[in-house]
Amino acid sequence: MSKSIRKAGQSYCSYLCYAISIEQEHLEHVIRHNNGQRMDDQLTEAWTQLVAAADAVSEYRSTYRQMLAKGLRWPHKPTPTGSDQS
Numbered sequence: 001m002s003k004s005i006r007k008a009g010q011s012y013c014s015y016l017c018y019a020i021s022i023e024q025e026h027l028e029h030v031i032r033h034n035n036g037q038r039m040d041d042q043l044t045e046a047w048t049q050l051v052a053a054a055d056a057v058s059e060y061r062s063t064y065r066q067m068l069a070k071g072l073r074w075p076h077k078p079t080p081t082g083s084d085q086s
Contacts, residue, residue: 005018013061014057014061016057017054017057020050020053020054020057023050023053024050024054027043027046027047027050030043031043031047
């Protein structure tokens with residue numbers, strides 16, 4: 001699992017959470033400044049999908065933390081055969 005990160009004075013649990021936050025800020029800007037375009041249904045659907053993505057990431061991280069608590073450890077990556085390891 002990725003480590004938490006800090007960007008622009010904010011703390012995020014992962015790069016996925018950071019990316020979702022950027023998308024949220026962008027979509028909020030679009031919603032506020034859509035210049036009267038009648039896209040309410042599309043904006044609502046976009047927001048709903050973004051929230052679903054955030055929920056999915058949160059659920060994944062929760063499940064992964066549970067696996068770690070039960071003893072899951074990162075396996076070592078195998079060294080490619082024939083590679084020079086000098």
